Amino acid sequence: MTNSIADIEEADCFLITGTNTTENHPVIATFVKRAVTQRGAKLILADPRNIDLARFATVWLRQKPGTDIAWINGMMHVIIEEGLADEAFISERTENFDAVKDVVKKYTPEYVETITGIPAEDLRKAARLYGQADAAAILYAMGITQHITGTDNVKSCANLAMITGNIGRPGTGVNPLRGQNNVQGACDMGCLPGTLPAYKKVTEAAERKICEEVWGVALPDKPGLTIPKIMEGARKGTVKALYVMGENPLMSDPDITHVEDALSKLDLLVVQDIFLNETAEFAHVVLPTAAWAEKEGTFTNTERRVQRIRKAVDAPGQALTDWDIIARIANRLGADWNYAEAREIMDEINKTTPSYGGITYDRIEKIGLQWPCLNPEHPGSPILHSVAFTRGKGLFSPCEHIPPAEEPDATYPFILTTGRILYQYHTATMSRRSRGLTSRTPEVFVEMNPADAQRLDISQGEKLKISSRRGSIEVFAEVNDRCDEGVVFIPFHFSEAAVNRITNPVFDPVANIPEYKVCAVNIEKAA
Amino acid sequence: MSITIDGKECTFQPGQTVYEVARENGIYIPVLCHQEQLKPVGACRVCVVEVEKARSLIASCAMPAEKGMVVWTNTDRVKTSRRLSVELLMTQGHHNCITCESSGDCVLQNLGYSLGVEHPRFPEPTEIKAIEDGNEMIARDMNKCVLCGLCVRACNEIQVNQVLDFSGRGPTASVGPAFGVLYENSECVFCGECVRVCPVGALFEKQGRFQGRAGDLEKVRTTCVYCGVGCQMDLNIKDGRIVKVTTPRSDAPPPNGGSLCIKGRFGYDFIDHPDRLTSPMIRVDGELREASWDEAVAYVADKLTKIRTKHGSDAIAGLASARCTNEENYLFQKFFRAVIGTNNIDHCARL
Numbered sequence: 113m114t115n116s117i118a119d120i121e122e123a124d125c126f127l128i129t130g131t132n133t134t135e136n137h138p139v140i141a142t143f144v145k146r147a148v149t150q151r152g153a154k155l156i157l158a159d160p161r162n163i164d165l166a167r168f169a170t171v172w173l174r175q176k177p178g179t180d181i182a183w184i185n186g187m188m189h190v191i192i193e194e195g196l197a198d199e200a201f202i203s204e205r206t207e208n209f210d211a212v213k214d215v216v217k218k219y220t221p222e223y224v225e226t227i228t229g230i231p232a233e234d235l236r237k238a239a240r241l242y243g244q245a246d247a248a249a250i251l252y253a254m255g256i257t258q259h260i261t262g263t264d265n266v267k268s269c270a271n272l273a274m275i276t277g278n279i280g281r282p283g284t285g286v287n288p289l290r291g292q293n294n295v296q297g298a299c300d301m302g303c304l305p306g307t308l309p310a311y312k313k314v315t316e317a318a319e320r321k322i323c324e325e326v327w328g329v330a331l332p333d334k335p336g337l338t339i340p341k342i343m344e345g346a347r348k349g350t351v352k353a354l355y356v357m358g359e360n361p362l363m364s365d366p367d368i369t370h371v372e373d374a375l376s377k378l379d380l381l382v383v384q385d386i387f388l389n390e391t392a393e394f395a396h397v398v399l400p401t402a403a404w405a406e407k408e409g410t411f412t413n414t415e416r417r418v419q420r421i422r423k424a425v426d427a428p429g430q431a432l433t434d435w436d437i438i439a440r441i442a443n444r445l446g447a448d449w450n451y452a453e454a455r456e457i458m459d460e461i462n463k464t465t466p467s468y469g470g471i472t473y474d475r476i477e478k479i480g481l482q483w484p485c486l487n488p489e490h491p492g493s494p495i496l497h498s499v500a501f502t503r504g505k506g507l508f509s510p511c512e513h514i515p516p517a518e519e520p521d522a523t524y525p526f527i528l529t530t531g532r533i534l535y536q537y538h539t540a541t542m543s544r545r546s547r548g549l550t551s552r553t554p555e556v557f558v559e560m561n562p563a564d565a566q567r568l569d570i571s572q573g574e575k576l577k578i579s580s581r582r583g584s585i586e587v588f589a590e591v592n593d594r595c596d597e598g599v600v601f602i603p604f605h606f607s608e609a610a611v612n613r614i615t616n617p618v619f620d621p622v623a624n625i626p627e628y629k630v631c632a633v634n635i636e637k638a639a
Numbered sequence: 640m641s642i643t644i645d646g647k648e649c650t651f652q653p654g655q656t657v658y659e660v661a662r663e664n665g666i667y668i669p670v671l672c673h674q675e676q677l678k679p680v681g682a683c684r685v686c687v688v689e690v691e692k693a694r695s696l697i698a699s700c701a702m703p704a705e706k707g708m709v710v711w712t713n714t715d716r717v718k719t720s721r722r723l724s725v726e727l728l729m730t731q732g733h734h735n736c737i738t739c740e741s742s743g744d745c746v747l748q749n750l751g752y753s754l755g756v757e758h759p760r761f762p763e764p765t766e767i768k769a770i771e772d773g774n775e776m777i778a779r780d781m782n783k784c785v786l787c788g789l790c791v792r793a794c795n796e797i798q799v800n801q802v803l804d805f806s807g808r809g810p811t812a813s814v815g816p817a818f819g820v821l822y823e824n825s826e827c828v829f830c831g832e833c834v835r836v837c838p839v840g841a842l843f844e845k846q847g848r849f850q851g852r853a854g855d856l857e858k859v860r861t862t863c864v865y866c867g868v869g870c871q872m873d874l875n876i877k878d879g880r881i882v883k884v885t886t887p888r889s890d891a892p893p894p895n896g897g898s899l900c901i902k903g904r905f906g907y908d909f910i911d912h913p914d915r916l917t918s919p920m921i922r923v924d925g926e927l928r929e930a931s932w933d934e935a936v937a938y939v940a941d942k943l944t945k946i947r948t949k950h951g952s953d954a955i956a957g958l959a960s961a962r963c964t965n966e967e968n969y970l971f972q973k974f975f976r977a978v979i980g981t982n983n984i985d986h987c988a989r990l
Contacts, residue, residue, distance in 0.1 A: 117868065117894040138830060138900035139868045145799035168799075257989070290867030292961035294968070295988050301968040302976075303959035303986045309969060314982050327977045332952065336975075336982030339989070342956045351956050351983070352946045355939075357971055358960030364990040380942040387914050388927075397939055398927055400916035404864040405874055405881060405907070409964030411862045413869025415894060421964065424859035424874040425881060425910070429917025430932065434960075434967040440932070442970075442978045444940035449970075457966035465969075479892050480869070534828060537865050537902060545909040547846070548775035548829070549902065625989035 115249065115285035116415045116482065116494040120144060121151075122283030125245030127238075127272070129158035129180065130255020130265075130629075134165055135534035137253070137289045137414075141165065144251070154245065156238045158183060159255065160529065161559075161601060162594045171238050174596060177529050178259055178516035178630040179228040184268040185216045185513070186224035187239040188275055192216065196243030201277030206506040212271050215510035227513055243276055247283030254291065254531065258628040262620040264511040274506045280498040290414040292538065293404075297412035300467065300483070305336030309465040326464050338624040339365060340617070346374035353380035357434055358401070362390040363539035366626040367582050367617035368610055384437060387541045390607055401434050402427035408454040409435075410476070412483070416493070418471045419480035516630035517618040520598065524580060524632035526564075527599045530615060531628075536605035543605070556606035557590040560635070564598065565591040568635060575638040578602065580614035580631055586638045600635065604628075642708040657699040657710055658686055668712050669721070669753070671728070671746050671838050672787035673700035675889050676896065677796055683787055684724040685750060688712045696720050718754075725750045726759040733763055733782040739840035743853030746838035747785060764810075772845050774823040776905040777834055781813065784841040790814055790833035797898060798832045831904040835886055835897060846908060847875070847883030856882060863903040864962070870895035870903050881907050947979065956983035 120126075120143040133141040141164075147153035148168045157169040158180075166172045175183050191197050192213060202209050221232035242248050250273055256265045269286050270279075278284040290296050302309040308331075312319035320331045337345060343365065345351030354375070365371045375381055375394040383395040386403045406427040412418045427433075432440075435457060439449045451457050455473050462469055467484040470492075475481060481492040497506070520527055535552035537543040544550050558578060560570070570576065574589045578600070587602060587609050595601050602611045616631035641650045642660060649664040656679060661668050672683035681698030688699045691709040696717065699710070711717065729751055736742045750756075772778035786805075791814055794803040802816050802825055816825030834842045858873040871892045875883045884904050891897030919935035920927040930938070946954055957979075959971045968986075975984045 134828075137866055137868050138828070139870055139895045139898050139903075142798050142898055146797070149799055150796070292867055292987075293862065293864050293869065294963065294965065295867060295961035295986075297965040298959050298961045298963070298968045298986045299988055301959075301965050302972045303968045303984050304988070305982050305985050308976070309972075314976075323973075323976070327973060329977045331976050332980055332982050334953070334982060336953075336984055337956060339958065339985045339987070342958075342983060342985065345956070350950075350954065352950050352954040353943060353956070355955070355957040357958065357967070358962045359958045359987055361958065361987075364987050379946060380939070382939055386916060387912075388916060392927075395927070396922045396942075397935055398916065398920040399935060399939075400918060403910050403915075404962075405859075405861065405910055407964070409966045411869060412965060413862070413894060414867035415869075417869055417894060418965070419862045419869050419871065421861045421864075422859050424857075424861065424876050425879050428911075428915045430919065431915070431917060432932070434963050435970045437936075438967070438970045438974050440936045441939050441943075442974050444936050445943065445978050447974075447978050451970075454964065454966045457970060461965065461969050468965075535901065537906070542864070542909040543902065543906055545912040545914060546902075546906045547908055548905040551775045552829070552901070623989060628990075 113285065113287040113289070113415045114279060114496040115282070115287055117143060119282050119285070119494065120147060120249060123147060123153055123247050123249040124283065125154040125156065125241055125248040127156045127158070127242055127248065127250045128165060129250070129252050130257070131251055131253035131289050132159070132161070132163045132531065133251065133289065134163065136291065136532050138534065140289060144168070154241045156241055160596060160599055170241060171234055173230045173234055173238055175228040175230055177527050177599060179513065180256060180259070180265045181261060181268050181511045182219060182224050182227040182513040183230055183235060184272055185219035185511070186221055186235050187242060188212065188216045188272060189219045190221060190236050190239035191243040191275055194240065194243065196240070197275050198277030202275065205501070206274050206508055208508040209275070211510040212275070212508040215512060242272070247281060248276065248278045249283055249285050249287060250278070251287045251289060253289045255629060257623070257625055259630065260517050260618055260620050260627045261511070261514050262625045263622040267509040268511050270506070271508055271511070274508060279506070280495065282495065285495070288414070291532070294411040296414060296416060297410070297418070300412055300465070301461070305338055309461065310467045323464050326460065340619055340624055340626070343371055343374040346378055349377065352378060354378055355382040355384070356391055357384045360389040360391050360539040360541060362393070363604070363607055363610055363612065366612050366615045366628065368613045369583055370617065384434060385541070386431070387545070389539065389541045399437055400429065400431040401437065402431050406431070407433045410458065416482045417480040418468065418476060418483065420473065420476055517627055518616050518630065518632045520632045524634045525598070526633050526635055528578070528580065528614070528631050528633040529599060529601050529629045530604050530611050531601065532605065533603045536603065538605070540605035540607070556587045556603070556609040558587045559590050559592060559594050559601040561595050561597045561599070562591050562593065565589065570637065577636050577638045578614060578633050580616070580633045582616070583613045585609040585611060585613055600633065640706045642704050642706070642710060644710045645712055651704040655704050657688060657702045657704050657708070660704050661699065661710070661712065666712060668699050669750055670700055671750065671785070672789060674789060674836055677789065677792045680788060680792070683728065683785070685721055687717060687720050689714050689717050722754050722756060725754055725756055726761060728785045729756060730759045730761040730763050731785050733767060734839070739783065740843040740848060740852055741840035745840060771821060772848070773821055774845065776829045776845055776901065777822055777831060778843055778845040778848060779822070780841055780843070783839050784814060785839055786812055786814065787838060788814065789836040789838060790842060793832040793836040798830050800826070800828060800830065802827045803833060829901040829905060830899060831901070832898055836888060844883040844905070846905070850882040851875070851877035858885070863899070865902040865906065868894060870899050872899060872903055874907070881910060943979065952980035953983060955979050955981055959984055959986040961986055961988060
């Protein structure tokens with residue numbers, strides 16, 4: 113997030129899109145709902161599903177899945193046309209505005225309606241609400257990113273914020289809500305193929321230097337492989353060994369059948385986890401680890417706040433912390449690592465990761481600090497880009513609407529969109545082993561519109577076969593008004609009907625994120 | 640601007656209540672139906688104080704401070720009234736502290752104790768209601784409900800879930816979901832905010848029942864293991880087990896200010912599930928067999944060495960984890976880059 117969670121209290125207007133916030137970030141949703149009901153803040157919701165936040169929305173834009181660039185361009189069109197753009201901000205803080213202005217010219221609300229299905233008047237209303245607000249915050253999540261145009265979708269959100277000057281001040285910002293407890297931290301720590309800690313590029317000698325000095329070795333300068341490329345490499349035989357720490361690609365990756373094929377070809381698959389997850393079925397070695405309440409360390413949340421976790425109970429049996437296991441293997445391979453406790457690793461992170469330079473266990477004992485926090489005196493950074501952007505001027509990036517890779521046709525007439533639900537979590541290795549959570553949603557389901565159900569003679573709870581070009585799964589019908597006609601939703605938590613057997617393995621060319629939010633499926637009664 | 644409380648001159652900001660001014664100045668006024676994040680309603684009358692020139696005692700939690708006010712928090716008149724209120728609350732239902740989960744952390748118990756109310760003057764009602772514990776998360780013992788309305792306000796004002804409200808009048812008044820249905824049959828999403836704010840033992844964590852209570856439990860502050868909000872929570876530990884998850888009623892830290900969702904508050908029990916892995920395993924003849932750490936570490940290291948020698952560093956890849964700590968992820972990528980010699984590291988940030 114460019115801004116902070118507490119900052120939501122300051123917004124006059126929200127644009128919430130591609131996040132079912134009440135289910136996936138419930139506590140952040142409470143901030144939004146309070147702002148709307150108690151302070152009169154306006155809420156623009158753009159979501160294909162009739163999610164709970166729609167009840168609170170001032171205007172709800174129900175776009176056809178995979179058409180986000182079009183409606184965002186449409187909002188900018190109206191903002192420019194009606195003189196709501198922040199000219200001063202654009203000229204002082206940004207560049208390349210004219211390119212965006214040119215592109216959005218043709219995205220009149222009427223033209224956008226033909227692509228998105230959003231009534232032109234609703235789009236105008238939304239643009240005015242956002243454009244006229246003193247402080248407007250954009251909140252988004254995977255509904256924006258999990259498209260072949262994911263990168264352009266995010267750039268479009270940034271364009272919209274910059275055109276109205278809604279960045280760098282309290283209550284504004286472009287705020288991705290990160291889905292996992294430490295996905296922010298894993299990225300910050302350099303667990304990406306192209307970047308070292310603090311996003312230093314592996315390809316730049318000057319940027320590798322800090323780590324090379326502290327670690328005392330020369331580092332590889334060729335960017336590594338992303339998950340889809342790793343799986344492809346395994347299938348082709350160029351990747352021979354895969355070490356998986358606390359992940360479950362056999363549930364989370366697209367087109368699982370191909371992932372199975374990839375994993376079965378490896379010479380070595382190491383799975384390090386707290387449970388024998390689906391991926392471990394293919395493992396040559398399984399290493400038991402301590403869970404979060406069994407170890408010391410830090411997580412970095414969606415607002416870049418680095419916070420402590422603490423050991424409260426002992427790990428079962430011989431399970432060890434992940435860092436201890438890595439160190440044992442590294443030392444066996446000739447490294448000379450002597451970390452006695454997690455705190456000593458943080459001491460090293462302070463040296464190699466400038467944005468974490470001043471974040472020590474002593475300072476975050478009671479309340480976490482938000483990076484960048486460059487030195488022991490630095491107070492942390494609740495709001496980014498308040499004076500200048502990381503690159504100096506904010507760069508407007510013109511984006512054109514590109515349709516999803518797979519659209520419905522006669523054989524596969526429905527759009528399938530996937531995601532999480534309140535009561536389960538990701539690949540559900542933890543949440544399905546929790547009595548309370550499992551009691552709320554014991555079975556996998558497909559949400560579908562009553563009109564579609566009636567047309568196909570499907571009754572509530574009936575077992576259905578959902579097929580795509582990749583395969584099929586069996587799920588139970590949940591007929592309600594959340595999805596529009598022609599659109600269905602299936603959560604990806606359930607291994608017995610893993611929806612990623614049927615999702616489309618096509619990717620955003622820059623971020624390599626799979627298009628989980630749109631693929632074409634057929635629905636029939638299960639035999 | 641200032642007011643005088645118990646003879647002490649106290650400055651205040653416009654809009655502050657007498658209770659807030661007193662608290663800021665270290666002057667204790669007990670409260671039951673009031674909590675810092677919620678709008679004051681002045682329902683329980685426990686916080687009454689005497690204000691000079693006022694006709695009656697006033698509820699300090701709901702009374703805005705006004706310039707020149709002279710307030711007394713502990714006069715005989717105040718104490719008599721406060722004691723009467725507590726006696727009435729204590730006889731509103733059956734407050735059996737012996738088996739109550741809140742014993743030791745109960746606002747009513749503390750009030751009764753501090754005011755020395757050994758035997759309330761009023762009879763308890765004869766009816767005993769059954770405890771509702773049909774779901775795995777929130778149990779309700781309406782015998783202990785004092786109708787303070789904190790659960791109703793927390794549900795509507797903090798979480799804005801709009802599930803709980805008052806129903807009925809007089810002796811039949813109660814709190815709960817609409818039409819008296821059970822939590823599990825209502826629109827409740829089990830965030831547990833109502834449990835957090837309940838000042839007595841009426842709402843409690845089902846799975847923590849009879850597992851330990853204040854005094855037996857050690858609280859360990861940590862960060863939630865589920866989504867990226869990073870809620871701060873306290874693991875309540877007894878005999879090496881997590882008994883329940885709680886958050887403080889007041890002065891809770893950011894980012895969540897004490898609020899949680901169902902996963903944070905009730906989703907911790909996977910940790911002692913019998914499926915937990917307890918030993919390293921190596922696959923032999925198609926079967927995973929238990930091995931020692933020495934064997935497992937040697938097996939992995941030898942295989943990695945062989946693969947690197949034969950196919951090069953880039954034939955090895957690693958998936959780090961959005962669920963592990965910064966320290967672990969840092970070491971994982973350092974291992975691949977500095978020890979193996981490849982940048983083939985990724986994790987499920989995109990998934």
